[in-house]
Amino acid sequence: MRAFAELLDRLVLTPSRNRKLQLMVDYFRAAPDPDRGLALAALIGDLDFPAVKPALLRALMSERMDPVLFGYSYDYVGDLAETISLVWPTGDDGAGTELRLADVAARLMAVSRSDAGKVLTDLLDHSAASERFAILKLVTGTLRIGVSARLAKQALADFGSKPVNEIEELWHGLHAPYADLFAWLEGTADKPVPQAQALFRPVMLSTPMGDTDHTKLEPSDYAAEWKWDGIRVQVVANNGTYRMYSRTGDDISGSFPDLMQAVTFDGVIDGELLVGDPQGRTATFSDLQQRLNRKSVSPKVQAEFPVFVRVYDILQRGEEDLRGLTFVERRKHLKAFVSTLDPARFDVSRFVSFDSWAQLDEMRKHPPHPIIEGVMVKRWDSTYVPGRPKGPWFKWKRDPYTVDAVLMYAQRGHGKRSSFYSDYTFGVWSGPEDAPELVPVGKAYFGFTDEELKQIDKFVRDNTIDRFGPVRSVRADRTTGLVFEVAFEGLNRSTRHKSGVAMRFPRINRLRWDKPTAEADRIETLQSMLDA
């Protein structure tokens, strides 16, 4: 338990992705089975202890501590699990005897609701504060330590020196505590053979088309299709099991019962999930977000935001694995296959014909539909290769949107950037023309060079008007301030931001030292993009 508790503590406070990976790999190396497998399940939110509820924790505390003192403590810390872990009356007395994560999990898993208080008390009595924190975080089920399933799989890949694709491919056939997986990764056993049906196939990804990449390519070797702005999905159906996976292999079937009803085939297809109707309207990414990450979806939402898949590839048809065929061959299969499916839920992504790169360049810059974000360019003779090989598939996006915004707040970065003000909140003008004020529209922390970072940092330090912890408020009025040209991929409506808009993927495109702040953009410019 101690090693797991320390891992959690370190992960919470380590911002760097690579360092998080290193912490996890080191843990997997040092911890025994089944502890490490249970830790893995906990990290990705796959452990559930239904007998323990927050009300039980509060009840345990009220038996042990003056409620006024507990109230002061909770107000100060702000997190129930952490507060209890710190104030639990045994202090660190219990630290002497080491609890195994496996024992803790087994006891909590087996306990009945009526005994849960007794068992939890016993566990907490025999732990030190950081172990108590780990136990309480486990039972309340919300680790919030910045580790995604994807990152955990990457750590496993690093640990076993295997491609992450192989782990993703196996993933849904494996279960905690993953002893077979660890044995294979350590080289002491063969690769596990998953028994489960409808497994995820690792996806093939594209690389961005660089400015001059296409000059070396022959247009007739490549197909082009529109790149629609939805989310990449893989629909898998075999032997009566039906699943839809995200690009990273998360099972998202549960959020889309309307679509899953139409999955009546046997095969694996790859496409873009969109809101709307294949024959009619394709709705925006904001509309799609109404459907994402929901555990249950009301009939009203299903009717208002119907989803469909615009299919662009087929990996398996019946029993036949098509991944070894060329793209042109797979597309023939795909056309025949999709023609038998519900046309309200599936259609085939159409090709864009072109004779020259210059012609395609024009088309990707001026797509015919607002929900198209460029073109995909794929070699006719490419086989379906998991990962991101350079050459067979390119994404060629339309140019990003840009807006001139004024730097308003700067926050210190982390790690290498902890002495730099490197995270910037910027705003545009709003309000009446004669008394405009800045309203924040986004935040960005990359897109500039190290040299530019130094310059911005100096500007921030020289123009600070207020400080709140790690954040500085920077002079920004009609005559002074720093203008950023901010690039972004799209705008969503937002009720969380005062400005009413939220940018997708904002980054600093250029520093406009030359531009007077009064000439930065107004909020109406952004609002008109929303309505488009």
Add this chain to the structure above:
Amino acid sequence: MRGQDLLHPRPEGLYCPPGDFFIDPVRPVARALITHGHADHARPGNTAVLATQQTLDIMAIRYGATFAQSSQAAEWGKPISFGDCTVTFHPAGHVLGSAQIAVECGGLRIVASGDYKRRHDPSCQAFELVPCDIFITEATFGLPVFRHPDSKAEVAKLLRSVSQFPDRTHMVGAYALGKAQRVIKELRDAGYDRPIFIHGALQKLCDYYQTQGIDLGELKPATLEKGAKTDFAGAIVVGTPSSFADRWARRFADPVAAFASGWMQVRQRARQRGVELPLIISDHCDWDELCDTIDEVGAGEIWVTHGREEALVRYCELKQLRAQPLHLVGYEDESE
């Protein structure tokens, strides 16, 4: 005599009318008794100062020899009279030379503890329990959430991280007086014998600790040789917390930000400060020690000052002890 006749707050600080002196005044006064050398307790500009020799030395290092017009060294436990009242200095265990000040007059004894701690600290004198009628306690960590773990385990955590990330510089933020020397001393006691690099602001105080018999081992200035950025990879650098947010910190290889402080107990505090490796090492009492001290000192009345007074006052109420917050202004626990 009532307690408030012997000591009571004034804008300048805690005042003793029968002895006509202030304890840790925040503004210059004619006669000041100083508990310890932290800048919020020991300020320059007083006319006459009484403190332990080490506190006087530390004030001279920080403010120059002219920090007061005259100064007098108090010996541990030796009574000094001011008018009708007598004062004695007793170790507080907070930093080198730190003292509690017992003030006695007409059969009433009040102990002003300044800042204090009960834990073992290899870099200063151990706290002494002084029985009294009224005990003035600090409340820096006066909430039940503050339960400082064993500092040896915290130092071990730092050393584990150093071996896990040998390509990175471990930057330990620690206040210049007391904490920095304690962290260094604890590292030495844990067997770490490589040179420790220090920020320039720590140099004089570390040198002073060494002259007082606290062996800090080999300390080197964390200055940069031209173009040799990897010099500090795998090294431990100790500096003031503010220095790590400063341009100074850019010389280090992919630093791990560590911070030695009792505040590090609460994860969100650590996260807000961008601390990657919190080290819960405090030179104040934790909650349990504050409570134990209140129980053990045997005072019938407790005055609670600078910190989270309300929880400690509540604790006293539950123990049916008279208690009140003592509203002193100007103490910002520089020490944490």
